[in-house]
Amino acid sequence: MVLLKPTLPAIPILVSYITGILLYTCRTPPRQEWVHILCAVAFLGACLAAFYRALSPSVYYFRTAFLLTGCCCIGYSITAYRDAWQDPRFIGHHLAQADRIRVRLEDDPAEKQKTYLLPCRVTGYYKGDSLYTASGKVNIYLYKHDSIPLLRAGTTVTLPQQLVRIQNSGNPHAFDFARYAAYQQLYFQGFYAYKDILKTETDQQLPALLRWRTHLTDILRSNIKDHTTQSVVLAMLLNERALLHDDIWKAYAATGIVHIISISGMHIQVFLFMVLFLLRWLKHPRYKWIKYVTALVLVWTYILLTNSPPSAVRAGIMFSLTSIALFTEKEEAPLNSLAATAFLMLLLQPYWLFNLGMQLSFLCMLSIFTFYQPIRNLIFFRNRVLRSLWEGIALSIAVQVWVTPAVIYYFHQFPLWVVLVNLPAGIYSFILMAGGLVIMAAGYWTEMAWLGNLLTGITTLFNKLVFFFADVTPRSLSHFAIDSISAVLLTFVLLSWARYLSICRTRTMLLAGIAGSCILMLDQYFITAGQADQDKLVVYRSNGYSLTQKVQGFQGYVYAPDTADAATGRLLLAPGLHWSLQHPLLPLEPNTLFRWKDRTALILTATHLRPQAVDILIIPEHVAFDPDRWASQFNPRLVVLDGSFTRRKSKKWVEALNNYNFAVYSVVLQGALVLE
Template sequence: MRFSDFPFLRYLPFLLLGIFLGKSGIHVEWELLAISLIGVSFLFGFLVIHRKSMKTRSILAYFQLLLLGLFCESFQREFVSGQSQVAINQGYIAEVQEYDLQKPNSFQNLLSLRFIQTEDEWLPAGGNILVYHQSEKPLNPGDLIWVREKPEEVPSPVNPHEFDYRGYLAKQGIYYRQFLGENFTLIEQNAGFDFSFLMVYWRKEMATMLSRHIQHEKAQQIALALLLGQKQELDRDTKKAFSEAGVMHVLAVSGLHVGILVGVLLLLIKPLKLKKGPKRFYLIGVLLVIWIYAMLTGMAPSVIRASVMFSLLTLGQLRERRPSIFNILAFSAILMIVLDPDVIFEVGFQLSYLAVAGIVLIQPLIARLWLPQTVITEYFWQLASVSIAAQLATFPLSIYYFHTFPTWFLLANMIVIPLTFISMQLGIPLMMVGWIESLGNFLGFITELFLRLEIWVLDGFKELPFSSFQFLTISVYGMLAVWMLLLLWAAWENYPKKRIIRFAAILLVGWVIKTGIDQVNYPDRQLVLYSSERGWFLDYWENESLYSWNHQVDPENLDFLVKPNRIQNQWKNFPKPLAVYKNQAGLLYFPSLDLKVDSKKKIFFGSPTQRGKLQYWTNGKWQAESNRDSLSLEGKSYRILF
């Protein structure tokens, strides 16, 4: 296996380099980059036509990719900043993009801005607004509404390592949110046709049909997630059951789902033994079905990756060739990154490609460790080796983002994946013929049985001891070290073993040294002051012990306000209470910190000798703050290093 055999795999790093250079602060106008890219492309074409130096052509080709990465990032930044900087100071007119989603006390929907109101006129505008309304009449895709009040900007996270909901919505082009109640006016129903609305309509109709044939509530939720990618319908307990068992990936429409769809379509024509011409037309039809299904399920990163992969495999059948899986993976990644450079930073994109890369590179090595003697043991060993390979590739990133590791993932995957496979084999025909009531009822009944069996299995895993390891952390260097070691294992048979061992030893020593330096530099004492819309919270770390105080913060909110910082710092989850009493002025006084807090979230410091280095949290990191006698916890969190 030579690296030169995989051209798209060679192209990908240069495209990524261009994007990262743009993200790191090298900002060039996209128009200038477009002109440069066209000029370099013409020069490259001239060299190819006149068969000039191969080395020069290669350098120019890679430079083109770097410029393309810079251009994509610059164009995306210009487009996004234009939307995010739209100032909505009065009312606006917007187009409804989705059907209402039921929430406990309201309906959620997404609006696309069309015009914003100023003092003198209406101006065209773009961008999306997340809204909640309580109107008895539902909002439907294509409806135009007029809202008189201005929306609020989605706030940035205030507390350390808190989930960045603002950034999450910004990746979807959403920069504002608003509770409308019933304070809006419907201007026009179904104002204009949009192909995306057709997909939304079909998705709703199919969801309604599936819900009619699958009666059990949780089985219904899982069916909608499996077949249509509608994970927003899943309740918290169901998500938790899949997550703790390590099988959350089956709910993301991906290669498993698209593969089953393609398999069913190809199985239908196998008995017909079509000749070359009719077979080509049928395979083109399969390609159309793949992409209609991708649009129907929402075009998530895992869906696009799987759709591109199976499209290329289908095209390979048309040309009677089988393309390299590495080229397919790299090409699909390049396509997605060019269309949306920010997709690189989406967890779903990263996990999807890591899982497939792990299966392709590591699974054959694991499968070789044991050669089963029967068909049944061979099937389960292949399934186990795929699960282990995917888990090895993705666990560093899962720990980095989610701080958990499912203990029983291997056993759970060996049971849940076959059940999911059967449910999909039944569910896809159900989607095709469910409009025929008798067939729909029959397939729906059997599909529901397997989904309920899956739920029962997952409930059983929740009862097992040590179902998951919690509060785990890993550094970026640690992640990279694990992936490099896996790559060295994959390269073991193709590269000099002494060189691989030497490189692995350097990696491990570097990891140990980096961990040691981090431990030495870690502060012995620190105080973190968390902010909340209602109340405030203190964490004080001293001598390997954690002390805390909660003032009127809802305990349910601690999981996303306080817990992320504790996990990141590897602090114990059950702290001791801080000593506190109320003085004559009505202030809360913490004697161990020489600190007072009033009813308006204002902190008063005592003796200057007790004060440490003051920092505040902004843009995902701690920044130095000038020392002062007092500060306010309204909309800001602080850290004091003693």
């Protein structure tokens, strides 16, 4: 009798370890002292049971229960250890007494619409003239300025203490950035002008990998002149995604191929293939170990060079486990290797459990391991070309079984053409990555602009194909929002039907698929019925633009003046468009009193309006400050400063209106306002 099931021993260990992580991240985690005591008792019990020679089932289950309980406690303890708030030096504990902060740039600044994003790590803070050690990651946003200094990775900057807690935009169904950042141990951000920089110190001795990465980036930029191709190659090879245009992101996401511009297992496999191809001359079995050890070293060096994204680390660990299995001449169980890889990664960084890249990477591999072979075996072609083509299509279909619910849940869209686009996307990714690697290798000695031009031509043709399929995607599938319960039901339905059609044609699986489909349709019916009764007002946090929406049933009315950026407006409204899918959005006129429920609201844009009492007075940034007239003419219960304000002006107006005894809500400072 063995401790766990021989074929898949890593799966129950992984599940218990993940349970410990989830226990810590829940809202009311148990006290750490009790967890440590339980962990010690569990392993003590497992050790005592291990010395018991009897192999009865009761001893086996007793020993297994103790071991899994201990793994759960370890997951809890390591997650607590990795939590930045548990560190007494964390900057979040010292903001109240800090006058200035000292931060070091972790990477080169990334250009945003109105700012430069500086990913930084806090090294200390000043209280008076005394410098104290501190830690923690922060995002510094530096407003664009003509004379902005050249800040590169490794530069240390001293700034006044203006850090604030990262908050969500509050826009309906928008991406939860605050939670996403918290899982990366990033809790604070600061907004500064150029003149706020008190001191800069340039570190001449940067880490070797960082210097190498910067040099390779410069080689790619000097040999690839086209901005689109340059941004895609940098994202694909070095995980530099800040330069990617929003249109590229949206088109790739709509067609389900966004994975090709994020470092993933596919890119590691291409890199590994090229390394093994260059080492193909080592054919003698005696030197086989040299080939794989060299490949391992190069693969892990490349992963570190790309800042170790979880999906790449997953591919590196799985390749390492496969290499060990080859050396020891033992059979490898794919699902067990996948579970062992997940366990090792979460042992290193428990918060990777919530990383979207890691989730999609493991779901993709799980789909391939469980459904690729059965789907491929459904059709057999004698022709080698047709057989290879079908294998590629079968792979694309298999991947979608586990991945599709996650894609719909996170990205609010269904990639209708993913099976058709995945095959050319894989070919394009291989060509672009191979060409980029050649440029980086040969660029040390010679100009490779001709190859850069060739990659530009291929990228242009491929992007035309992608944009074509993105344009013909039905609008209803581009704004397909589901909640977590619907995502679980959809996963169950897809698994049931996929298993019935490709693996197990039994009555049980057929009934499971039919029952799951009926429950999912019933769930969507109740959601739709609830939307029919909705009546709400939303003032969006819209990055310098006025954007207000009134939703009544399935009809949406939008106020967005001509000065607003159309693309920004569509991007902000997209996650909540399932409210009004049945009818087009209609303009919401300014200076019009509109009602919802038993309340009234007015978007103020003109100065000469007849007196009328309103509950909500929404003020855009261009309106002149006149609180006396607002009080006498409208007597609002709440004054709302919309998303067109800057942070500084919004703070100034909030303080001034508080002095006039107004109840004030600033969308810029407090997030979107949703009134139901």
